[in-house]
Amino acid sequence: MTVYLDYNATTPVREAVLDEMLPYLKSGFGNPSSAHVYGRLAKEAVVKARSRIAQAVGCQPSQVIFTSGGSEANNLFLKGLAASLKPSKIAISAIEHPSVAKPAETLACSGWALRRIAVDQHGFLDMNDAKSALSPPCSMVSVMLANNETGAIQDVERIAELARSEKICMHTDAVQAFGKIPLDFSKLGVHAMTISAHKIYGPKGVGALIVDKRLPLMPLIEGGGQESGLRSGTENVAAIVGFGAAAEHAVSGMSDLMSRIGWLREKLECGLSEMGAFLFSKAGLRLPNTTYFSFPGIDGPTLVTEMDRAGFAIASGSACSSGATEPSATLLAMGVDADLARGAVRVSLGLENTESHVGDFLAAMHVTLSRLSGMMRRLQA
């Protein structure tokens, strides 16, 4: 059985979460829009899930707009807001997820100026550059709370303060942060925030955009008028129920999980450093579960393949763009040299990991590295 060490890519559904979902995949199958008992039961389930999520992230239930996932929520903010604003400037960090970066690039083709906020060599936002990016006539900004690759946590609260003082609508993609660090929508001070279920031991196919209701957002998917008219389509009831349950567990179990996982990462990074790994973003605040590293001269995708054969599931670059062979855009934005960037590999720990997983992983890594280094030497000889 391969040891899963890729929890930033996706997580298994928690058993207690699946147990809550199952009734809605069986007898509780109604359409929440229906005016009969099947509809009412489905609607009540959605209402309950909405309020559990609101509770978990510090907002009102009416601020939770369910979507099909994080990518849709990010697109909804960018395109939905742009649809009601006069084109001006949009600022995003240079290390956003493609589901923020790509729609921003699309806006740049239709009258918007796109400004990328620089990050330093450790992957943290350059605050001076942020100030300059947010100068008029900027009307939208999106900065992720935690990076999916490096785990670097940005000072979103400070950017939000800047944004508000300039009357700029501010969004944060909190998909990777949720469940790993404390998350409070109202404390962050942003106008919109993206979260997703399948990163917090909930099901795939559901996420949410948390919104300040004064935001002049237009829907991306129109139709029956569900989700206060901001997202039409029959609600994915079972998944929404699972999201609600997962959000509650994510918050209640977070400190215990993260202190345990944080300790495992300490051991992991100790071992990796001893083997000569270069660790990215170590100089600042990171998610407690994420380690992003590179062995100079060793190709990342090759290392992932070899470790997969050895029984360990890890990632090279962001999961969503795997299959692509270009080096990570995040590392390039950090100014990491191309050789080190090509070697980048991510371990992201989670619920089911144990101390022996880490020990076994380090042992297997040692063997794999020796073999790959030997091959490299023979190839160069």
Next chain:
Amino acid sequence: MTVYLDYNATTPVREAVLDEMLPYLKSGFGNPSSAHVYGRLAKEAVVKARSRIAQAVGCQPSQVIFTSGGSEANNLFLKGLAASLKPSKIAISAIEHPSVAKPAETLACSGWALRRIAVDQHGFLDMNDAKSALSPPCSMVSVMLANNETGAIQDVERIAELARSEKICMHTDAVQAFGKIPLDFSKLGVHAMTISAHKIYGPKGVGALIVDKRLPLMPLIEGGGQESGLRSGTENVAAIVGFGAAAEHAVSGMSDLMSRIGWLREKLECGLSEMGAFLFSKAGLRLPNTTYFSFPGIDGPTLVTEMDRAGFAIASGSACSSGATEPSATLLAMGVDADLARGAVRVSLGLENTESHVGDFLAAMHVTLSRLSGMMRRLQA
């Protein structure tokens, strides 16, 4: 236990479908974009589901673009195509689902001329008006295959022929038709077709747009580039697997199911007519499971509520716009007078219905009608 007679609103997940989904909600939880064994297994599952769906609807697997459901697929066609065309005229039938009508209205606010194709009193497309609507400079047309309320089946093949001769991109919303009548994408001759899982005993939260790959479609949701770049976001693997299974069952079991259900509807409509019901769209080809009727002078939503109390789940108007109190837009387009339209109630039969359900329903309807008529008489006296 309330008898479910609202299968056009949504369907329960078939047990065999859920059985196929469960492994992907448990150990098979990988992200299809991941380069390790968890990712590969998830990817294989998506590939298999894609090919089962292609087989079921008569297209190539590469033509299946998974979405979060029918509403998203409809929006993807309309907005995704409009994004790459010069604004001209878009034609839709006057009885489209809101997830076609609303995005079309939005296009009408940004340079497109919106032309609604009239239907006759029975809810069937006026072919002369269709010809006139498809005159230059029309570049997009969307006509549903079967109406969700009346069940009326349109001659989409003929419209598609017209559209192709005028070089117009033609879409059909086949959400209600799939699983109820034979469906063949290539035979229909359209450029795009929407289908959804939760209307064919599959899970909510997944649908597809079947596309002619020459269509210059732009994505609505951008990001990691999944679904050939036309729909980003981590694939909803378990739901996609369920969709594949449901599609296969829908096709293999269709004739048996529909001949049985068709017979139940005969009995139902016989009974309803005897009680004085007016049946909509009886004059043409309808889905075999759908009955849409009205008792003159009896309010539809009230009848739905009373029948719910009596243990029968039926619908008034389209499920997606329930909660709204305006009479059905479909019936208004058919020129049905407002009083009869306000009385409209839909019974849509499905997999689990039996002859005794129909008998019991008719008996309960008789009692309810007598009571409501008595109340009306007393109110008028």
